[in-house]
Amino acid sequence: MNVVEAEGKALAEIAQVSSLPELEEARLRYLGRNGIVNQFLSEIPELPRQEDRKKAGGFINAVKGNIETALEKKDRELRQKSLKEIDRSSFDVTAPGLAPQTGSVHPLTKFREFVRDTFTKLGFEEVYAPHLEEDEYNFGLLNIPPDHPSRDLWDTLYLEDGRAMRTHTSNMQVREMRKRKPPIRVMTFDRCFRYENVDPHHSHTFTQFEVLYVDKDVSMGQLRFLSDLFLKAVLGEKTRTRFRPKYYPFVEPGVGVDALCPFCEGKGCRICGMEGWFEIAGAGLVHPQVLKNGGIDPKEYSGLAWGFGPDRMLMIKQGIEDIRYFYEGDLRFLKQF
Ligand SMILES: [Zn+2]
Structure with missing residues (x-):
């Protein structure tokens, strides 16, 4: 070549x-x-x-x-x-871009905002009480003296100095009554602690929401109204509720508040444990002795207390099966909200 x-x-x-x-x-x-x-x-x-x-x-x-x-x-x-x-071929200018990862508000925090807004509109003021509490505010002044059998209802974590990790948000009741004069409208949404084995439905740490209303002529009718107003706002207008007699030492009468299971509408399913109803809140008229302990004359005034477990309420509302998801910070769970 x-x-x-x-x-x-x-x-x-x-x-x-x-x-x-x-x-x-x-x-x-x-x-x-x-x-x-x-x-x-x-x-x-x-x-x-x-x-x-x-x-x-x-x-x-x-x-x-x-x-x-x-x-x-x-x-x-x-x-x-x-x-x-x-x-x-491969370059599509209309394709959606890659979104940067962003954080989101924890479901419990979001719920807290909602609850707080709802009750603020009804005239309630948010208050705080110590997590580490004197025995008398957590128990004694709420009609639960030492050695009273009802103390068995709460498995309590004690410190060596005799103080307790508060077992409920009700430790705010006597504190607030002593600080204020009726009409009293306060609410609290905060953590509580119990000596519990951790399982899908129980945790040593959990939240409670509670309102206390003290005024002249506070009645079971008002309690019923308040309870239904809130539960319908959370679970939907069609929600049906019922009151059952229930014992709490610091109220008389005491009631357990049930909501009709939204999944089976009362027929009974796995989520409601075949009951058809969920126990969703606890309430009652403040016991006259507790009013007295708060410096309020039970002959002149009466009060109501109403509260629920936000963890449990959210689990029912969103179909979440395990309470531990709220406290473990697992992003796979949190990113869904
Ligand atoms: Zn059901």
């Missing part, structure tokens, strides 16, 4: 190439260090006459230039073609 044949072959091959890797192969074959053009150039010194060597050098370099031009031209063609293909 002489130089002219090699040039013709190179230009024909380059014209046929359909991809950039193939083009690179062709470039190496002809213009690479061991390529055909260099082989011709390496043979020049063997020519005997000076003027032939000069002529051959000029000619081969011209061929080299032609091949380079053809390679460059093909390279541009191929790159433009691949850009057009990307345009048409």
